[in-house]
């Protein structure tokens with residue numbers, strides 16, 4: 033609990049992750065490891081401590097997860113390639129300006145091979161489909177400079193089919209609106225320059241209604257506030273240019289209240305266990321709210337804004 037961001041404590045918390053290889057949580061979270069590397073590194077970038085982790089060590093870990101049979105990245109050495117860990121790998125390598133280390137064409141073909149006739153993407157050869165995986169595909173292809181290899185028409189048609197009467201989007205066509213899915217669909221449409229698909233006033237209103245009296249944001253009506261929704265809702269509003277519709281002072285207080293002032297890290301809400309996922313999305317939310325001393329984060333790619341600009345991927349869009 034604190035009314036300022038305990039940056040140095042959060043940097044130490046992230047540096048210590050994955051150090052104690054003996055404890056159970058380290059092995060329990062092997063399936064998340066590549067995502068966790070991306071979450072930790074991006075949180076450090078937002079807090080202006082990118083060098084707190086050794087770049088070469090990080091790049092070596094990412095390359096050790098290469099699944100040569102599939103042409104993609106798994107979450108951990110020896111794991112099968114998955115689109116979630118492939119996006120995280122591409123994001124980490126892009127942040128370390130090391131994309132030259134990979135066979136881009138093979139990664140692009142792995143991603144394109146996951147698109148279904150409907151336009152949605154699966155997470156791996158056998159897995160279920162989800163708009164989250166469609167976002168991973170669009171974001172990774174864009175970061176790899178291969179967005180023109182994508183069947184845009186089919187992809188946009190599927191996203192439009194996921195639009196609900198409340199202006200939001202769900203996990204698949206017909207599923208109820210959920211803030212994380214709203215972000216993946218809004219960000220994918222922004223990359224594809226198709227924000228015209230969105231009913232902006234209605235969705236803006238649905239997003240603004242996520243804010244609760246305690247300042248926190250929830251992911252759908254009647255649910256509890258959660259720090260990670262600060263990012264999903266805020267970044268969607270930033271893309272739609274509706275950030276002023278949120279009480280930023282109240283939300284800032286809520287995020288700061290979810291910090292662990294002893295060991296660092298941020299949890300989903302005050303008093304819960306911290307984790308690297310909510311630490312990233314807590315500082316990411318504060319960055320979008322203009323909290324002092326944080327680096328700008330691009331709301332479409334959830335990566336440092338200066339890097340996205342340097343890669344020529346900054347959108348001039350305004351919904």
Ligand SMILES: COc1ccc(S(=O)(=O)N2Cc3cc(C#N)ccc3N(Cc3cncn3C)C[C@H]2Cc2ccccc2)cc1
Pocket residue numbers: 064067212258260300307308309310
């Ligand atoms: C602790 O139980 C869990 C439950 C699920 C998962 S998960 O499926 O891998 N995943 C990523 C995730 C990572 C961490 C961390 N470190 C913690 C939670 C969390 N959730 C669960 C969550 C977050 N807010 C409330 N809830 C319940 C989201 C989920 C889905 C997701 C994946 C990738 C990108 C965005 C979202 C991991 C741990």
Ligand SMILES: [Zn+2]
Pocket residue numbers: 258259260261300310
């Ligand atoms: Zn959460």
